[in-house]
Amino acid sequence: MEQSVKDILADDFWIMPATPEYIDKGVPYITSKNIKNGTIDFSKVNYISQEDYEYISKNRPILVGDILISMIGTLGETAEVKETDGLFYGQNMFLVRIDESKVNKRYFLNFFKSNCVKRALKGKQNQSTQKYLKANHIEDLIIPVPDVTKQELIAKQLDKLTYIITLRTNELKQLDDLIKARFVEMFG
Incomplete structure (x- = not known):
C-alpha cells in the first residue's frame, strides 16, 4: 500500500519566522545547513534571546521527537529532535510529526535517506538565487506503507x-x- 506523506502525518509546518536579532549567547538558532547526517549540528549557530525564542515558538514549538527537513540550500536532509538537543529554534526547515499508528519513525527517516526520495526532491526543487523546496514537495511524496x-x-x-x-x-x-x-x- 502507498500513501502520500501528508496522509501519514499528525502535523506539519514550515518553520520560517522573520529573522530575529542575533546576540552573542542565548538560545541556539539553526538553519537548514545545520541538519547533517541525521543530526542537528550546533557547532556553527547564531543565538537569539529567550524573549525572542518564546515569542517565535509559542504557536509552533519544536518538540522532542519532531523531524526537521531542510528546505533551502541543502535539500531533504532530516534529523529527529532529541532530548539532548535542548532548547533551540530556527528557520528554513519543514517540521513533521509522524502519526506513529501509521508509520514507524525510523522507517520514515530511512525512507528520506533513499536515492529515490533524493532524486524526487531534486526534480521538484525551485531555483532562484538559491535552491529551495515548498511544503507540498514533501507532502506529495509517495511512501510505501x-x-x-x-x-x-x-x-x-x-x-x-x-x-x-x-x-x-x-x-x-x-x-x-x-x-x-x-x-x-x-x-x-
Whole structure:
C-alpha cells in the first residue's frame, strides 16, 4: 500500500519566522545547513534571546521527537529532535510529526535517506538565487506503507546496515591515517 506523506502525518509546518536579532549567547538558532547526517549540528549557530525564542515558538514549538527537513540550500536532509538537543529554534526547515499508528519513525527517516526520495526532491526543487523546496514537495511524496510490524523490521535492518557502514568508514579512515603516519615515519 502507498500513501502520500501528508496522509501519514499528525502535523506539519514550515518553520520560517522573520529573522530575529542575533546576540552573542542565548538560545541556539539553526538553519537548514545545520541538519547533517541525521543530526542537528550546533557547532556553527547564531543565538537569539529567550524573549525572542518564546515569542517565535509559542504557536509552533519544536518538540522532542519532531523531524526537521531542510528546505533551502541543502535539500531533504532530516534529523529527529532529541532530548539532548535542548532548547533551540530556527528557520528554513519543514517540521513533521509522524502519526506513529501509521508509520514507524525510523522507517520514515530511512525512507528520506533513499536515492529515490533524493532524486524526487531534486526534480521538484525551485531555483532562484538559491535552491529551495515548498511544503507540498514533501507532502506529495509517495511512501510505501506496509504494516507497522514489517516497517519496524525494515527499519531495524536498515539501521544495522547504516551502523556497519559507519564502522567500516571509520576503520578505513583509521587505516588511511596509519598509512600516512607510516609513510612519514619511513620517509620523514
